[in-house]
Amino acid sequence: xxxxxxxxxxxxxxxxxxxxxxxxxxxxxxxxxxxxxxxxxxxxxxxxxxxxxxxxxxxxxxxxxxxxxxxxxxxxxxxxxxxxxxxxxxxxxxxxxxxxxxxxxxxxxxxxxxxxxxxxxxxxxxxxxxxxxxxxxxxxxxxxxxxxxxxxxxxxxxxxxxxxxxxxxxxxxxxxxxxxxxxxxxxxxxxxxxxxxxxxxxxxxxxxxxxxxxx
Amino acid sequence: xxxxxxxxxxxxxxxxxxxxxxxxxxxxxxxxxxxxxxxxxxxxxxxxxxxxxxxxxxxxxxxxxxxxxxxxxxxxxxxxxxxxxxxxxxxxxxxxxxxxxxxxxxxxxxxxxxxxxxxxxxxxxxxxxxxxxxxxxxxxxxxxxxxxxxxxxxxx
Numbered sequence: 001x002x003x004x005x006x007x008x009x010x011x012x013x014x015x016x017x018x019x020x021x022x023x024x025x026x027x028x029x030x031x032x033x034x035x036x037x038x039x040x041x042x043x044x045x046x047x048x049x050x051x052x053x054x055x056x057x058x059x060x061x062x063x064x065x066x067x068x069x070x071x072x073x074x075x076x077x078x079x080x081x082x083x084x085x086x087x088x089x090x091x092x093x094x095x096x097x098x099x100x101x102x103x104x105x106x107x108x109x110x111x112x113x114x115x116x117x118x119x120x121x122x123x124x125x126x127x128x129x130x131x132x133x134x135x136x137x138x139x140x141x142x143x144x145x146x147x148x149x150x151x152x153x154x155x156x157x158x159x160x161x162x163x164x165x166x167x168x169x170x171x172x173x174x175x176x177x178x179x180x181x182x183x184x185x186x187x188x189x190x191x192x193x194x195x196x197x198x199x200x201x202x203x204x205x206x207x208x209x210x211x212x213x214x215x
Numbered sequence: 216x217x218x219x220x221x222x223x224x225x226x227x228x229x230x231x232x233x234x235x236x237x238x239x240x241x242x243x244x245x246x247x248x249x250x251x252x253x254x255x256x257x258x259x260x261x262x263x264x265x266x267x268x269x270x271x272x273x274x275x276x277x278x279x280x281x282x283x284x285x286x287x288x289x290x291x292x293x294x295x296x297x298x299x300x301x302x303x304x305x306x307x308x309x310x311x312x313x314x315x316x317x318x319x320x321x322x323x324x325x326x327x328x329x330x331x332x333x334x335x336x337x338x339x340x341x342x343x344x345x346x347x348x349x350x351x352x353x354x355x356x357x358x359x360x361x362x363x364x365x366x367x368x369x370x371x
Contacts (some may be wrong), residue, residue, distance in 0.1 A: 015254040015337075018261035024306065025265075037268055045264025052256065053299065056249065060224035064245030065230050068237045101300060103259070103335045106342040107248060112221060122343075123351060130330045136301040138347075143309030144321070151366045152326060159358040166354050171347045179248050 031073075051101075059104050063111040076116035088123050088161065093130035105129040113176040120168035127160025255338040262334045263298050270297060272310060279316045279324065287363070290320040294327030295356055298334045319367030326366075327359035 020168045022045045028039030079087045098105065105126060113122045132153055168174065230238040270293065278289040299307070308321050330337065331352050339348040 012254065015258035015261065018265070019257050022261045022264045037283070037304070040268035041264045044267040045260050048263040048267075048298075049260045052260065055219065057254075058219050060245035060249045061223050061227060061242055062245075063248065064241035064243070065226055066239035066241075068232065073224050101298075102329075102332055103338055106339060107245075110248075110342050119347075123347075126351065127330070127355070133301075133327070136305075139301055139305040140325075142311065143305040144325075147370060148318070148366075151364065151369050152322065155362045155365045155369070156326065156330075157357075159362050160355070163330075163351065163354045163358050167347055167350050170350050171344075174347055175304070177342065177344055178250065179244070 055104050056098050059107055059112040063107045065115065066108075066111050070115060073116050074115075075112060079112060079117035079121045081118040083121075087118075088124060091121055091125045092128045092132065095125055096132050096134050098129065099133065099135050102126070102130045108177045110179070114179075118168075119171070120164050122164075122174075123167045124161055124164035127156075127163055131156040131160055148164070191207075222334050252338060252341045253305075255341050258337050259298075259334055265298070266296060266334065272307060273339070275307070275311060276314055276316070279311060279320045280314075282317065286320045287323050290323035291327045291356065291360055291363070293328075294324040295331040295352075296333045297328060298332060299328060301329075304328055316365075317323070318370050319363060322366040323360065323363035326362045327356060330355040 022041055023039035025040070025119045026045075027044030029042065032118070076092050077083065083090075098108070109122050109125055109129075110119075112125065113119070117125070137149055137153070140152075227238070230241065275293065278293065279286045304325070308325055311324075312318075312321055332350070336348060336352060339351070342348075343351070
């Protein structure tokens with residue numbers, strides 16, 4: 001119990017310790033200019049932070065809007081367990097159209113899973129996102145040639161589908177970790193998320209009220 | 216990146232016009248998700264700062280040069296650990312090829328860079344759970360090795 005607690009504390013402290021190390025390296029390079037490693041550490045951490053700050057807020061807003069607007073049945077029909085292999089082209093289209101690094105796809109994948117996208121398809125989506133992105137292909141063709149890109153895409157395609165299938169088999173009953181649903185519990189059924197206008201409409205067209213009026 | 220922000224602003228405005236309460240609920244959901252993964256993000260920024268500074272093109276060239284299995288494995292390992300955006304990684308790979316790094320090693324580096332993320336693993340665990348995240352990365356590493364080997368044969 002205590003060992004577990006200590007391990008948990010260590011895990012909580014690690015990110016901040018790593019951030020502290022970056023700051024110390026950077027500070028040292030300010031004091032001693034010949035220590036250029038510290039300056040490089042600071043510079044690459046800052047540029048990576050800026051990259052994330054440019055992508056993640058927008059990504060999370062989109063995932064939040066997806067959560068409240070997209071009906072569960074749609075995702076279930078196209079990407080759920082029943083969709084079978086017909087889901088794969090949809091997953092690839094979805095993945096290739098998005099830009100940005102793989103960690104930007106994590107919240108999207110969880111958002112899809114929350115709406116009934118099957119585990120296998122979640123991991124195939126991540127695979128497609130990591131290896132076949134159209135904006136990146138242009139770069140790859142430019143610097144490594146179209147033969148390299150074409151071979152990589154064609155050989156990666158079965159490979160990441162296979163990885164998705166295997167992860168699904170190896171982690172039976174996979175479900176995304178809990179994130180608090182908007183407006184409390186199961187919002188799909190909760191009327192308070194339909195919005196004030198929706199609620200008023202409900203009251204206006206409430207059959208029980210209509211009956212009362214008649215009697 | 217500009218496209219993403221453009222699309223987000225458009226979707227946000229559309230959603231606000233359609234239903235303001237629902238929109239705020241969605242934004243709140245996204246914000247809580249972001250808060251939950253914040254420590255993993257801090258770790259990622261720090262790790263990228265430390266790792267990317269240790270790896271520069273000269274170090275990579277000495278690791279990847281030559282023949283045999285060692286540069287190939289080095290390509291896989293560096294690709295798995297590094298987190299380099301594509302618009303830097305592909306020009307870098309182009310430079311490495313110009314300096315005589317073989318196609319097999321480049322393929323190993325590029326595929327494992329794209330498919331495997333050791334630095335992002337804490338983040339991935341937050342989103343998908345420990346077991347699934349570890350398996351996905353392990354299997355993707357094996358897949359990257361297989362893809363690179365087939366590429367090396369095909370592009371010979």
